[in-house]
Amino acid sequence: MSKETMSRRDALKLGVVGAGAAMLSAANAMAAAPIEKDVKFDEEYDVIVIGTGFAGLAAAAKAAERGYKVLILEKMGRIGGNSVINGGGMAVPNSTWQKKYGIQDSGELFIADCLKAGLGINHVELLETIVKRAQDALDFSIKCGAKWQDVKPAWFGGHSAPRSLVTDNMSGSGVIKPMHEFVEKLPGCKIMTRTKMDDFVMSNDGTSVVGVTARINYRFDAKLLSDDVENKTGEKKVYKAKKGVVLASGGFSMDKVYRKLQDPRLAEDMDATNHEGATAGALLKAFQIGAFPVHVSWIQQGPWASPDERGFGVAPLLTQQGLFKLGIAVDVRNGKRFMNEMADRKTRADAEYVILREAPKAYPVAIGTYNTFEEQVYPIMEKGITGGVMKKFDTIDALAANYKIPADALKETIKKYNEDAKNGTEDQFKKQSLKDVKGKEAIEMKGPFYAIRLVPKPHHTMGGLQINTKAQVISANTNKPIPGLYAAGEVTGGTHGASRLGTVAVTDCLTFGMIAGENI
Secondary structure (H helix, E strand, O other): OOOOOOOHHHHHHOOOOOOOOOOOOHHHHHHOOOEHHHOOOOEEEEEEEEOOOHHHHHHHHHHHHOOOOEEEEOOOOOOOHHHHHOOOEEEOOOOHHHHHOOOOOOHHHHHHHHHHHOOOOOOHHHHHHHHHHHHHHHHHHHHOOOOEOOOOOEOOOOOOOOOEEEEOOOOOHHHHHHHHHHHHHOOOEEEEOOOEEEEEEEOOOOOOEEEEEEEEOOOOOOOOOOOOOOOOOOEEEEEEEEEEEEEOOOOOOOOHHHHHHHOOOOOOOOOOOOOOOOOOHHHHHHHHOOEOEEOOOOEEEEOOOOOOOOOOOOHHHHHHHHHHHHOEEEEOOOOEEOOOOOOOHHHHHHHHHHHHHHOOOOOOEEEEEHHHOOHHHHHHHHHHHHOOOEEEEOOHHHHHHHHOOOHHHHHHHHHHHHHHHHHOOOOOOOOHHHHHOOOOOOOOOOOOEEEEEOOOEEEEEOOEEOEOOOOEEEEOOOOOEEEEEEEOHHHEOOOOOOOOOOOHHHHHHHHHHHHHHHHO
16 A cells, blocks of 8 residues: 555554544554655645635634735635534624623633533633633634624523624624635635645654645545545645644534444434535544544534434524524424423433434424524524425414324423423423523414424534644644644534534634634
8 A cells, every 4th residue: 555545444444533543653654644755846835724614714814914825725616614504603702792782601601511511521721712712713703804693692502691693694604705705815825626635745754744735626526435545536736834734624524434433323324414525534634644533433413403404404593593492392202391402412412312212203393483583593484484494383283283293292391381481480401591581481372383393413523633722733642743733623622522512613613723823
């Protein structure tokens, strides 16, 4: 096997499969990547960034603002990866927005929430860095042209306070598009799409990253097992990075082979919320040169997704900022609630799986009325209805009949839920968002009623490369930073522990993308 053709499958055979796997020896790791004396560089830059999501564009912008010549490589035909299709929410603890609307919050409370969702295995120093720089990241997004809704911050699951801002268009594209334009206008910045990073180029002594090999005119093919070797498209190029490389290639929720290796419950035909290019190739290349893997087998599933649409869709917006906050989710077999609809994602997804393991087609149903939706999502309610992912009913009886839910049991569930809300009594699942409802019904019984079927979908890969607070990638061979290699965003691990809180990904990606660009 030549040093330039080690594929993803080869890497897996060598055991680079997760945080607990045996690491390659230093000699084997170096053999997996070309070294400087054996290549001829086609072009030379100060900084090379892999990926054009939140983290990649933030890193490129900060590096370019320092006067560096920056090359940004994107393997897909469009900019943004998962960032451009996400829900556009950004958690900013103790923000100027919260202060404007009189919301009490703190960095300590934010970290406590993250640790609770992450089962306590988060790397706290990374969370502390996010707390320190979250407002900076928000301000930087605004500087780049992002527009955020000037309303009270939204309350997402697992958070102890409303602390999440949402873009005007309720999509990550509200940040990516202006940031893309901002980066393109910076002197010395060059973005290349359909250009896939194939490997790192190491220094002659094998200790530092000095560039990358890549293919231009690359055409991603989701039908191929490996986009490293089986896909032969593109023309090979070699790029030098005098200051270093920032890996911001994202997660691997659409890598049906690698994700199943980490979590065998994730069938290869299972739908996910990610774009089709969210694969593990670049991550595995970093493992091959000795980067430490962290929490790779923890894969988060979104409990707010629906089987009635492909991918991310609109259900996550209509449930998280609509049906979940004041509405309920019920088991269709008995009409009863089975979880805190505002718990963290893992807690809710696990609760849904209890039902689906017993009855695979008994999709739970989220139920609410017009008042349960936040004002921000009113414009997309009709889209959800016309697209078929959300249904509207005049009566509870009609809703129950449609989903074959015992009507009397469902009515009793709603009655008890509304009584607890009216009386200010803690409900059976200790739902934190009900505390502001006292004196009125949470679900208005006059109707109409709205409902969405629920199914968990792979959404965010918690694990990846170990980094420090300067976004430097840590070597398993030396336990020190690998010179010339930085990483930010979902390709890294440790920040979120076992499960990420909603809207913290944007904060994480922008924050550590900025830090990588500032420190490289």
